[in-house]
Amino acid sequence: MFKSLLKSVFYRFGYSICKVRPVAAAGAAGADAGGTRLMPLIHARSPYQDFPLAEYPPDLQGWGSQSVAFDTLLARLKPRRIIEVGTWKGGSAIHMAKVARGLGLAPEIICVDTWLGAVEFWTDQQDPERYLSLQCRHGYPTVYYQFVANVLHEQCQDLITPFPQTATIAALWFRRYGVSADLIYVDGSHEEEDVYADLVGYWDLVRPGGVLAGDDWGWDGVRLAATRFAREQGVVVTQLADKWYLEKA
């Protein structure tokens, strides 16, 4: 009673509860060098627990998911934490998990996605790779469950943490918890302003010496946003196989 009264008084004066409540775990996540697992901070219960795996046969359809660029970047960065923005059915995240294992690494790969698709997923109702793959049930996409199933089929649940959120809100969460990452892979929306917003939102989360990489240089929106952002930051865009990346000094 007293707590909720106090809360509404603070709200009235323009303070969010976060400004008055210390986030207990933030220190732990923020202070470490990437070793703290974020899974228990994001999920009170494991998303993999009691999953009805038999209902979802493996389906790893994706785009540029198995690129050799991941092998090169992981071997170089030896990441302890990876953030992926845009995961879809898990192709690239699962590939990174397997490459990491092959290198004797065990990074946590946090997958940020709404699993609602980008704009091009909603423009052609006959497209088997996009609209139809959203697997709408009563009008709402269920492709997230295919992703969870794929992670389990490939036995990567120890490394992959789903974060079902918008890129924007997840970036705010990472900031609030003082989270940084060695590698951030941006493959969400390909619209120029969205890509630019992702770069602004995630660049500060890249650890010094780390890399922000992206897909789809062939898309105008991606190319224009990355070029603009790199120019503003005074960094160069490097092409690597079918990916591009920016290095944090």
Ligand SMILES: C[S@@+](CC[C@H](N)C(=O)[O-])C[C@H]1O[C@@H](n2cnc3c(N)ncnc32)[C@H](O)[C@@H]1O
């Ligand atoms: C091209 S797919 C990702 C492909 C994936 N990396 C692979 O290897 O197959 C783009 C994904 O970004 C997600 N997405 C688009 N805009 C987003 C946003 N603003 N926030 C979170 N996820 C978003 C979509 O739901 C979709 O799953």
